[in-house]
Amino acid sequence: MKLFWCPQTRSTRALWLLEEAGVDYERVLIDIRDASKPRDPDFAKASPMGKVPAIADGEAMLADSAAIAMYVADKYPQAKLAPAVDDPARAQYYWWMIFTPGVIEPAMAEKFSGAEPNPLSHAWGSFDLMIETFEKGVGDGPWILGDQFSAADIMVGSSACFLKQFDMLPDSKTLEAYAKRCMARPAYQRAGDLNG
Numbered sequence: 001m002k003l004f005w006c007p008q009t010r011s012t013r014a015l016w017l018l019e020e021a022g023v024d025y026e027r028v029l030i031d032i033r034d035a036s037k038p039r040d041p042d043f044a045k046a047s048p049m050g051k052v053p054a055i056a057d058g059e060a061m062l063a064d065s066a067a068i069a070m071y072v073a074d075k076y077p078q079a080k081l082a083p084a085v086d087d088p089a090r091a092q093y094y095w096w097m098i099f100t101p102g103v104i105e106p107a108m109a110e111k112f113s114g115a116e117p118n119p120l121s122h123a124w125g126s127f128d129l130m131i132e133t134f135e136k137g138v139g140d141g142p143w144i145l146g147d148q149f150s151a152a153d154i155m156v157g158s159s160a161c162f163l164k165q166f167d168m169l170p171d172s173k174t175l176e177a178y179a180k181r182c183m184a185r186p187a188y189q190r191a192g193d194l195n196g
Contacts, residue, residue, distance in 0.1 A: 001018075001023065001024070001025040001026070001055055001056070001057040002025070002026050002028050002040070002042060002055060002056040002057075003015070003018060003025050003026065003027050003028065003053060003054075003055055004028050004030045004040065004042075004043045004046060004047065004052055004053060004054040004055065004056070005027055005028070005029065005030065005052050005053050006029065006030050006031060006032045006033070006052045007195050008195070009032065009052050009053070010052065010053060010065045010158075011052045011053040011065075011195070012158060012191060012192075012195050013053070013065040013068075013069070013154055013155065013158045014053035014055070014065055014068050014069075015027075015191035015194050015195055016154050016158065016187055016188050016191040017065075017068065017069050017072055017073075017081075017151060017154050018072065019187035019188075019190045019191050019194075020079065020081060020149075020151075020154065020185070020187040021072050021073075021076045021079040021081060022076075022079060023072070023076055023079075025055075027194065028040050028043070030043055030052050030054075032050070032051070032052055035050075042056040042061065043056075045061050046061035046062060046063055047063035048063075049063070051063055051064070053065055053068055054068075055068055055071070057071075057075075064101070065100075065101075065155065066097050066098055066100065066101050066155055069081075069097060069151040069152075069154055069155055070082070070097060070151065072151070073150070073151040080148070080150075081149075081150050081151040081154075082150055082151055083145070083148070083150070089145055089146075089148075092145060093145060093150060093151075093152050096137065096144050096145070096152035096155065096156055097151065097152050097155055099133075099134075099137075099152075099155070099156055100155040100156055100158070100159045102123070102124065103123075103124040103125070103130050103133070104124075104130055104134070104156065104159045105159070106122070106123070106124040107124045107125070107126065107127040107129075107130035108127070108159075108163070108168060110122070110124070110126065110127055111127040111168065112168070131170055131172065131175070134156065134160070134175060135172055135174045135175060137156075138174050138175065138178045139174075141177075141178060141181070142178075142181055143181075144156055144157075149185075153182065157178065157179070157181075157182035157188075158182070160175050160178050160179040160182065161179045161182055161183055163175070163179075164176065164179045
């Protein structure tokens with residue numbers, strides 16, 4: 001499997017995911033900040049928009065960290081990064097898998113840009129509603145689905161870490177503790193070393 005990545009991007013999630021899954025992969029650097037640099041020809045097939053992360057796994061090629069996380073969790077069930085398809089927890093797993101791209105990231109953009117919140121019109125609600133929902137989701141944890149760490153924790157956990165890193169995380173003992181648990185995972189730390 002090739003992972004097309006670039007440091008200090010959403011690729012960090014894919015690195016963390018693959019380290020958690022314990023699969024062999026090759027990192028292929030794509031300098032998204034300099035389009036003039038040569039690129040692996042599979043990258044354009046895997047990521048038509050030229051975004052990272054993306055993967056090429058034989059004939060399977062795809063981009064977007066949530067899609068990659070679902071693909072890897074399903075392809076490598078031995079890693080136990082997703083509830084079984086017939087497990088009722090699978091429904092919540094799907095919901096949390098898309099919470100980062102569908103809710104957290106748009107809400108962060110709203111907050112960062114100073115846009116006026118409009119929970120009735122914006123599909124993500126608002127930044128404050130996102131935080132409230134995130135806190136309730138983590139609850140007593142330790143993970144987003146309770147006792148079992150999953151690929152959903154890679155998605156939302158990376159967002160909690162990002163919010164903390166950029167001082168956008170409001171005073172939330174729940175999310176602060178959750179981010180610390182995520183950052184303490186050996187696979188998260190290995191991904192950080194590879195991302196440096």
